[in-house]
């Protein structure tokens with residue numbers, strides 16, 4: 330099965346989740362994040378953590394940004410620039426009222442973008458994904474934004490956030506795919522990838 334077919338199937342499955350089931354799965358994801366670093370990657374108090382603003386059927390809610398802030402972490406969020414796919418820009422999260430709609434219906438911080446290399450300061454990067462496999466291969470939305478943004482980042486800092494049935498044995502991969510070191514799912518929490 331090619332990436333496009335995997336993507337289509339994952340999106341169809343996500344769209345078929347009832348609002349109640351989705352809300353309960355999202356709440357579990359928020360709890361795992363609120364309990365960091367328990368059971369997950371090492372992060373020091375006050376560290377910068379890059380996250381994303383979940384929209385539509387994506388796993389999680391903005392509550393995960395709030396619990397990170399309440400936990401004393403500084404939160405970076407991606408901003409998509411105009412034009413063809415390019416490395417993501419990053420800005421600091423400053424509360425729900427500071428988010429506004431950007432490209433593709435995404436919610437982004439309204440503040441100025443930080444320096445392009447600010448991602449290097451992040452202790453952890455929560456990466457939105459449609460699926461991830463046990464070797465760390467991530468399936469995203471297909472524009473290559475994250476692959477362009479994180480090539481230099483340590484694998485141990487990269488966490489693909491997916492629903493449990495989206496953690497699979499093997500996905501098709503390309504040379505430019507940046508491997509993830511962890512998955513985060515509602516049922517299993519943080520799990521290391523790529524060790525087998």
Ligand SMILES: Nc1nc2c(c(=O)[nH]1)N(C=O)[C@@H](CNc1ccc(C(=O)N[C@@H](CCC(=O)O)C(=O)O)cc1)CN2
Pocket residue numbers: 381382383384387407409417433434435457458469470471472473474475
């Ligand atoms: N919440 C969230 N934020 C994120 C991502 C994500 O997957 N989720 N990204 C993960 O990379 C980046 C944005 N990547 C995206 C890539 C493609 C499309 C997309 O829907 N493309 C459609 C065109 C839709 C339109 O033109 O309105 C397409 O290509 O068919 C959206 C976002 C950065 N921020």
Ligand SMILES: Nc1ncnc2c1ncn2[C@@H]1O[C@H](COP(=O)(O)OP(=O)(O)OP(=O)(O)O)[C@@H](O)[C@H]1O
Pocket residue numbers: 332467468469470471472473474475476477480503505506
């Ligand atoms: N580092 C890179 N530099 C330039 N182009 C890239 C890079 N990484 C990926 N691409 C291009 O991006 C396109 C999409 O890649 P892929 O299907 O892996 O996206 P994805 O990781 O699923 O998407 P996203 O990161 O937006 O969620 C490919 O056509 C590929 O050529």
